[in-house]
Amino acid sequence: MREGGDKKDISNRLCGVSVRDMARAVIVVDMIDDFVYGKFGSERARSVVPCIKKLIESARKKGEPVIYLRDAHKRGDKELGVWGEHAMKGTKGSEIIPELAPQKGDHILEKQTYSSFFGTGLDDILKRHGVEEVVIVGVTTDICVRHTAADAFFKGFDVIIPTDCVQTISDDSQDRALEEMKKLYNAKVVGLDKVIS
Numbered sequence: 001m002r003e004g005g006d007k008k009d010i011s012n013r014l015c016g017v018s019v020r021d022m023a024r025a026v027i028v029v030d031m032i033d034d035f036v037y038g039k040f041g042s043e044r045a046r047s048v049v050p051c052i053k054k055l056i057e058s059a060r061k062k063g064e065p066v067i068y069l070r071d072a073h074k075r076g077d078k079e080l081g082v083w084g085e086h087a088m089k090g091t092k093g094s095e096i097i098p099e100l101a102p103q104k105g106d107h108i109l110e111k112q113t114y115s116s117f118f119g120t121g122l123d124d125i126l127k128r129h130g131v132e133e134v135v136i137v138g139v140t141t142d143i144c145v146r147h148t149a150a151d152a153f154f155k156g157f158d159v160i161i162p163t164d165c166v167q168t169i170s171d172d173s174q175d176r177a178l179e180e181m182k183k184l185y186n187a188k189v190v191g192l193d194k195v196i197s
């Protein structure tokens with residue numbers, strides 16, 4: 001149960017239906033082979049796996065949607081001109097790592113650039129579930145997590161970033177991205193314990 005949803009609780013009571021447990025969704029960004037073990041893999045990316053596992057297990061128990069976004073690039077994607085080939089559609093590099101394997105009822109969406117909302121149908125899924133608040137986790141904090149947080153904010157969702165479930169290439173990049181998401185998108189930047197309590 002979450003704190004602080006007074007207005008929503010009242011409207012839920014008036015409707016006679018509780019949507020409270022469905023108001024939040026977890027978005028898992030790019031926890032795929034190329035970003036954890038493969039081409040851009042790192043110890044820093046691997047360090048968030050247990051934390052994300054704990055979060056998604058808790059979300060599934062509460063009936064909150066768990067939505068995976070993964071890079072699945074096609075030749076000609078603009079982004080390949082910046083980073084070179086990575087996470088190509090149909091290759092191992094684009095597969096979600098086995099430790100965080102999706103389960104029945106989870107959503108898996110493919111993306112071709114940084115934002116999880118761009119051309120993926122994510123917005124429709126969130127609306128269908130009545131989601132108002134998104135918890136964004138994965139890699140990297142300053143690129144795909146950040147662009148996803150920006151679009152979530154633009155589309156009117158509240159944003160939560162559990163600091164121990166996101167990572168990037170350096171402490172400096174991590175701190176700057178967290179600070180900017182807090183400042184620009186009013187993101188709640190907190191430890192996972194605050195998110196699942």
Ligand SMILES: [Zn+2]
Pocket residue numbers: 071073079086087112113
């Ligand atoms: Zn990419």
